[in-house]
Ligand SMILES: Nc1nc2c(ncn2[C@@H]2O[C@H](COP(=O)(O)OP(=O)(O)OP(=O)(O)O)[C@@H](O)[C@H]2O)c(=O)[nH]1
């Protein structure tokens with residue numbers, strides 16, 4: 001992961017895709033266009049999590065799961081396992 | 093006045109339900125009441141129910157978390173010029189691609205599928221949106237707009253917007269959407285009149301909201317689909333409906349294509365979706381992308397945010413969801429609640445207790461002439477009903493705190509903090525909220541499980557909820573902890589800390605249910621139902637100051653319900669228990685007890701039995717008995733009462749069943765109490781009250797039930813209420829499914845089979861728990 005990250009920066013890419021579950025608390029990320037008929041993503045889409053929307057990891061529960069994400073002036077909680085299916089791009 | 097109707101719209105749990113298929117669509121609404129029907133539709137937690145209450149004057153349950161309302165209900169509403177309409181409140185939904193049971197109700201109502209069952213397709217919709225999150229809320233509005241039903245847009249919670257410096261240009265919105273847009277505050281009663289006027293207007297004018305204009309790819313997909321349908325089917329379905337099927341293949345609307353070959357439709361849909369792909373878009377996300385683009389256009393320039401400032405919610409959440417502080421606060425808060433219940437309630441409890449004591453005495457004195465009637469009233473009704481009503485203060489305090497929990501918005505935070513602890517057993521994150529409401533009463537908790545999409549997870553939740561210690565179990569805990577405290581006080585090593593141990597046990601009882609429910613759910617989800625943890629997304633509401641009206645209503649309703657139960661089922665059962673305890677009361681038994689008493693006492697005093705008999709007779713007939721004589725007679729009566737009690741129907745029954753509970757260390761009285769409380773848990777309190785009052789074990793001086801219980805002994809003289817037995821009784825009640833109403837609701841929400849299983853498993857686990865307590869406890 002670390003290596004990949006370095007490479008990306010070296011060649012001047014700002015894009016670095018990670019699953020939403022890997023984002024750190026307080027981190028801002030951007031949602032990618034997904035081709036998934038995934039029930040979690042369908043729900044999140046209805047909440048306004050369309051591609052390009054900025055998401056912030058607002059809270060992480062004491063036992064590490066679930067997480068609370070905030071986007072479009074709302075806060076929702078989802079489990080890590082579900083968040084793992086949403087790919088995001090780190091914003092530098 | 094209010095009409096609560098429920099629909100078990102889909103029992104089979106499949107998406108395309110067998111029932112739905114044969115209902116003719118779009119029948120002109122058959123209106124049973126003949127009134128125009130207006131439905132409140134909107135996202136969860138936007139204030140639909142608050143608005144419903146403030147429009148109709150009814151009192152439906154409101155709470156600051158998503159998923160409070162899980163069923164539909166209607167009430168009449170009078171508009172200004174005397175027109176009457178029927179207003180229907182619905183559960184909250186985020187999208188028409190709804191999957192859970194409560195959400196399907198909305199879709200069924202909106203599509204007119206329930207027309208035959210008394211809820212016609214609405215003539216108009218009030219789309220209730222939270223003005224503070226307008227963008228997300230309008231997503232559903234744009235979907236609903238396509239149903240072609242006249243609509244009013246209610247921008248609710250305008251008071252919050254004002255507080256946060258957000259202003260909305262409603263005129264501009266109205267112009268762009270083509271429907272009345274009314275800013276309201278359901279909570280403050282603002283804009284209600286304007287809303288009523290707007291409802292009347294749209295009913296007359298039929299204003300429909302502007303809909304999204306789809307891009308070329310989507311239009312092509314629609315054309316392809318329509319082109320492939322047979323003429324007959326094509327005539328029946330609207331563009332909007334076809335659109336839904338393209339976006340959401342699992343949609344309930346797919347039923348409307350009935351008449352076509354399923355495989356053919358599948359192919360056709362694939363072809364149609366391919367058009368979207370060809371246009372370079374993703375069929376799964378294009379709907380949301382286009383709708384949100386449309387919404388942004390509509391909203392452009394209508395909202396003016398004041399200067400950015402940190403909101404209360406973010407400040408509170410920083411503390412309350414902090415990984416350390418949040419947990420500390422959670423447990424401290426829970427402890428605080430139980431501490432209040434346990435200690436604060438003691439004062440009013442004493443008053444009520446004293447009041448019932450005085451009532452018993454004065455009524456008893458008036459009924460001196462007819463001993464049987466006196467006994468019925470004093471030992472049966474007052475002891476039984478009074479014994480239960482004594483615990484009213486605890487119930488009120490519990491519901492006060494639950495009301496606070498619900499109305500502040502902390503409920504969703506508690507779910508967030510605790511999810512992992514429950515999550516491993518396969519329960520959904522959404523199971524937590526029903527389980528929390530189970531602490532008030534299992535019935536709303538079980539119904540609250542409707543918000544869970546996956547039918548298996550929902551069933552697992554329904555089975556878990558009754559393990560949560562509901563309000564009706566509290567009297568049992570309070571009574572038993574009171575006895576425990578007295579027993580501990582006798583023991584020199586615990587005497588000092590008896591009160592704190594007893595209150596810790598009290599709190600511990602609330603954990604027992606959870607500790608058992610979680611592994612039980614694990615077994616179910618893993619081995620029996622084999623359900624996978626379903627995904628869930630739960631919105632965290634903004635914190636709100638608790639609304640006194642809502643909290644007060646919660647306290648009042650629960651207090652009233654508790655009192656009502658005391659006046660009905662507890663009253664009836666008390667009379668029955670009294671009857672079974674009082675009769676047959678045969679002279680023979682009395683004589684036999686007397687003879688035994690004489691023989692024993694004579695032997696003890698070393699006088700001939702005949703002399704003692706004479707002495708006794710003299711004492712009984714003495715006009716002004718001496719103290720010694722009085723004591724002697726008292727002791728005899730005591731003996732006779734005891735003999736009658738043991739010979740009573742209930743005594744015989746208890747002794748017959750007692751072997752089952754012998755391993756738990758229960759004596760026959762507890763056994764009767766346990767068996768008698770299957771209709772309702774708090775009945776054990778009244779049963780014990782009656783059996784101890786009527787039985788010979790309690791002498792007149794014994795001030796209360798606690799002391800009487802503490803003094804009870806087995807035949808061999810050892811105390812019945814030892815620490816393990818007391819805890820065993822509480823564990824039994826913590827786990828047992830002793831509530832008729834709850835079982836009926838489980839059956840209604842799942843099936844009688846599962847209700848039976850739930851009941852049997854809970855009863856068995858309860859028994860097992862009590863046995864373990866007694867057996868392990870007696871090792872020490
Ligand atoms: N400040 C403010 N709060 C409101 C207003 N209307 C409702 N609320 C609060 O919002 C919360 C949710 O209200 P409900 O009426 O239960 O919402 P609902 O839309 O029926 O929610 P569900 O039944 O879960 O779909 C409660 O805490 C209300 O007190 C309002 O106009 N202003």
Ligand SMILES: [Mg+2]
Nearest residue numbers: 140141160161
């Ligand atoms: Mg509601």
